[in-house]
Amino acid sequence: MADRTVLIVGAGPAGTRAAERVAAAGLRPVVVDEAAANGGQIYRRQPAGFRRPAQTLYGFESGKAVAVHGAFAALGDRIDYRPLTLVWHLWESEAHLLTGTTASRQQYDALILATGATDRIMPLPGWTLPGVFSLGAAQIALKAQGCAIGSRVVLLGTGPLLPLVAYQYARAGATVAAVLDTSTLGAAIRALPALAARPGMLAKGLYYTAWLLKAGIPFHRGITPTAIEGTDGVAAIRYRTADGIERQVACDAIGLGYGLRSETQLADLARCDFAFDAVARQWLPATDADGRTSTPGVYLAGDGARILGADAAEIAGKLAACAALQDLGIAVPDAEMAAYRAALAPMDRFRVGLDTAYPWPAHFAAGLPDTAVVCRCECITAGDIRDVAREKGAPEVNRAKAFSRLGMGRCQGRMCGAAGAEVLADALGVRLEEVGRLRGQGPVKPLPLATGIAP
């Protein structure tokens, strides 16, 4: 039994807890992670030589960060840890790995995908100017390197990350020129019953907002961004207030994001079934309550399955590990799995609450000018997408991609896919789910042509 290989992709909260649980069963899992150090994005480690304390780096979450880092460190040699390694493809129960420019393969009996999430982006005119970062990237710059993205920063979008990043920037001494939130106070109030499923999280969100207001940082809700101005870089953001008044804020950098989207390409390459998730407005791999996908031996945990956040990811990691162990014929106490499932239940209610409070502004897609770039890798505009929808009869996203190159660039639709699908659905006058989803194709991220096969 001990020769069974459990491969875990990702060393964030979900991957760490999955590895811990598999190791506890006496197996030695392989943990592959793209980063140089474990922790994932949320508990990202600072580079060697940086000495900020955990409290500075992770704030209220420092206790959890330290615990997750400690749990990983304690695993030591009981796991086969491969940092700086990308799983670029999956094929016949083997993961194709890339470390630098060396390719290798790793067979697995069970595969736990804990691949996390990236920012969800809704484009606007000017978003490709130098100085525009995703909200998550703005946070990483601060967390990893102690850098701000600019000297006068606007944070734009919606979601729990928006006030948090603003708070972290302001606390770190950066000038936050404004926080521009597209969601409304009314929506937040409507979401309160669902958000009350996790009172601690709700309280932290309120704290950040209150702190920003007290610090005198302009915080505007219900706004509609119009354009980012500038020639060689960001000079200002233009927006409309909730009352319809045009405003402009001078700034030299913008952090932009509307919540998160699950990273699902590996599940796609594992040929898992997907289902449309109306809350996320994203096609997500279908799983059972424990993280089992439709592909035998493939499991999902954490934000890569659904955006439930780091606390839920830790539980989901353990639960998916239990499911994998069980399917490998290793006894797992029923009560343990039942406890994880019970702990996850309020998280899902909270997820619905978050989406109510901070809705993805799907309707902005319809208002994008034809000249606005949607796919930044290939420079495909909203007008290009509308043209292939209306003039060339593309009824779904893969056809739109074939005709227009939308999502054909370096990011393979990871950045532009969500908004591109919204623009297409709007142009066709159909619901988002009717335009389907981009088919996943390897490599998950660019593969150097200099790559050689490990001997």
Added chain:
Amino acid sequence: MSTPVAADVIVVGGGIMGAATAFFLRQRGVKVVLLERGLVGQQASGTNFGNVRRQGRFLPQVPLANRSRGIWGRLNELLGEDAEFIATGHVRVCFRDEEVGGLEAHAAAVREYGLDLEILSGNALRDRFPFLAPGAVAGSFSPLDGHANPRLAAPAFGRAALRAGATVVENADVVGIEKTGDDFLVETVGAGSYRAPVVQISAGVWGGVLSARFGEPVPIVARGPQMGVTEPMPYRITPVVGVYSSVPEEGIYFRQVKRGNIVWGGGWRGPALPDIQRAYVDPMNTLRQLPMLRRVAPALGALRTIRTWSGIEGYLPDDIPIMGPSGKVPGLFYAFGFCGHGFQLGPGVGDVMAELIATGTTSTPIAPFSITRFATP
């Protein structure tokens, strides 16, 4: 059942062969229905390399390729859409002295068919194409060949056929096809039924299932080309490049599109599953292709692959297609199974098939491609 829609010709399969046939039939005033199970040009026609290459072909196919090349040259005016055809030239290079003779012999043979190739060797070859590795011994350059965008060409034919008056029905899965009296009756799922005295089967690898229903089974198999594309870089590699080698795995080919990306394929084929309409790239094949690309053009080693893909192609044991009239059923025609080299031929096949169907004969020889070569006595 509702009354079948009547036409002169029903074309089953809307790849580039079927779409071009429908277009050229309309040019001849024939009433045509094009039935496509999915979307026009979505399978092999839309996923291939995009080569508009005549050199290196089976010799009796060169007249057909020449006719097709003529159409490629005026495709935009013919269709009113841009399929991104550019006559960049096509160069086949070899890396072994003993292979030079093969290139020279081919050049001499195709000259008989009006295709002029230029043989370059050593420094002259590398002066002309400085991206080639020092190990390239000789090359055969076909100046009027080039490449086009496979994602655009077949759909452009489909839309042009529609504008010219063809009935083009997508999402029309043909489930029944039989000849009753003088007419064929074709039934689809959810897209009605159709009646015509002439049917053309141009359904790629799926054509074999249909020909078998008419008593003409063929030993066709499905395979997927192993394609890849790099991130864009400045436009430097003008011609399409292919390797001429006695070792099949060395047979890599690539082209740079004006946007800057380098598209490649060759060497290996992957699994294709016609039943679920999916074909895959085996990642090991991608990894094996990389050193073959670097062998031809070392500078490619500085780039990164951003995507790989495949498609479902139909291959026959003699590596040439099935094209022409049925050997058994009057009014039935075939154009399928182009063995991974059909894209260049597509416009010519459509033109020839339309001529054959409308006039009963064609000026371009296609006898070697007759389905009767697989007939069992």
